[in-house]
Amino acid sequence: MICGLPQWHIAYGEAMAEPGRVPALTRAAVVLQAIGDTGRPITLAELTELTGFPKSSVMGICHALTDESLLARGADGTYVLGSRLFELASTARAQSWPIYDIGFSYPVAESFFVAEVEALHSEADRLGARLHVHAAKEDKANQSRQILEFVSAGVDLILIEPVATEGLEAACARARAARIPVVALGSAVSGADAVVATDNTKAGFLAGSALAAALDGRGRVAVVGGIPITANSDRIAGFLAAISPHPRIEVVATSYGELDAQSGRRAAKEILAAHAVVDGFFAANDQIAIGISRVLRSRRLLVPIVGVDGARGAVEEIRAGGPIIATATQDPAALVRAAMNIGVALHSGARVARPSRYLTPRLIDVHNAARYEPWG
Template sequence: MAIDVQKLHRTLAVPALAAGALVVLAGCATPAGGGSGDGAVKVGITVSNSTNPFFVAESRTAEETAKAAGAEVISQEAGEDVQTQSNQIDQFITSGVSFIVIDPVDSDGVGPAVKRAIDAGIPVIGIDSVTKNATVSITTNNTQAGEVSCVSLAEQLGGEGKIAILDGTPISAVADRVTGCKAALEDYPGIEIVAEQRGDNSRDKALPVATDILTANPDIDGVFAINDPTAAGVQLAAEQKGLDIIITSVDGAKSAVDVILAGGMITATAAQDPAALAKQGVETGLAILDGTDPESDLIELPTELIDADSAPDYTPWG
């Protein structure tokens, strides 16, 4: 499967970060379609956490998009706990929201709560990951992201070497990235995957996991990390071990792009756009209220490889 990463080009941008774990009430001007009991549209938003800049950017953009449409907004973060997020969905139902936008902690784990919302007549729009039982899911093409990131890793290694995969939480976005990576590596028989372990998509969790991998495999040449915070944890572990390895990832965050531009161990990241995902999620919910159903239950946005060649012309988020 030959993949021409240079053909994947898109300019991404995102607003500045905002704090998560909050409830925001906007004005009550009413767009056409749906709404709560008093006629106003009310939007429930829940994302995985308030520490990852990706989710913070999603939250802020979703809130801004909904408020610009005159909707009320109830915005929450789940602290990476599926039961907390399920409870938030139940609270949204009780509050009479018009629709829900969710970036799930666990793609399948939130399924029962999502179904309760659907059964209550409330559309649910999953963003970033495919969300079980959702009306529609809007994601980055995560399989493609994993493919282009691991093609870059393999090519930088000259098609030979030992690598590790640092996996993440049980969401479809993460699983698809790993699937795409492994599929791409089938074209590079000289690349050996010597370790694969899960983190929780964060720098702090990736650090000890990566340290264990590097301790057991001191001759490792590279690592595919499922997102940029994970890549940062891998880089720190390698620095502490006195190793110089190649790390590629997925996200396109400013923190990773800065390392790429500085010539650090993170050499490439497949970019995604949290603002675009969140904006389209809210706009899709509003369209559903107006009677326009999505053409498909899965909408995938393309990715772009950011490396030393493309980073100078790329506008990162975060």
């Protein structure tokens, strides 16, 4: 058995015949499992290849599941899991091992984290649970203390948007000793039981590729990072990997700070003061990018900026013609749902097959920004 489904002959393909089984229902379950395991929008052709079913059968199953809101079909023809499936999953969670209290510690009231808090309130309401939220103010000691407070209060599940990758191990160990799962959200953290994040390396790569194309493979660029978490370092690594095939692109400055627009403004001023020519900026998140943009616009500098998040402010600038020209997306609501699914499973004592889950980003630029619905 795999995830409660029979073993398939080829990939997800045909199930071994069993008396009393309904073939159409079995195939529908296989299609849903394939889409869930992929973790991204998937085309009909990909589903046909993954399942081994005839294309006409896959098409009919997808149409039927879409009609029931078990799947959702995008404008580009790809399929994702539908809203009704999430509602059923939430109901199943609530009926099995009830969760009464959820603790969430996050770095600062930056727009992305605020969107996560809003999504968590919705998830908590659906479960009939109480949500306890604390901002760590980008301080590792604060966050460690907040985790310990959650443990002392006897919450059922702890979620953290870490302010640092290292340094929370002792607090996480106390939670584990109390049998309270700790799920890291947005970035990996040493000591957590699971992590749900965007594929940040790919996000940085997408943004870097967009900047390299905008600069026609040449120019002096600056990198502005955020707090010391793996999400930021992975984004920078992805960016550097994207520009590495372009020897005429030179990184002339690298700056680190916080995760807000003020940090971006400060970094931009310092970099422009130290370097007479900067042809492009990479920002570790969209709020930093917005701060950089404000400085460039005040100086009437036509310098492209790329970032990560898919936030409304950045997308509006892309639609308006810059200076932000591209952003790699994150989905705070989807991250929260996935983290809650894993957290509730861990709370129930279940073994989670994939305790580390990374959601696939996509690039938003002038070509598709009008069709993209940003968060925030």
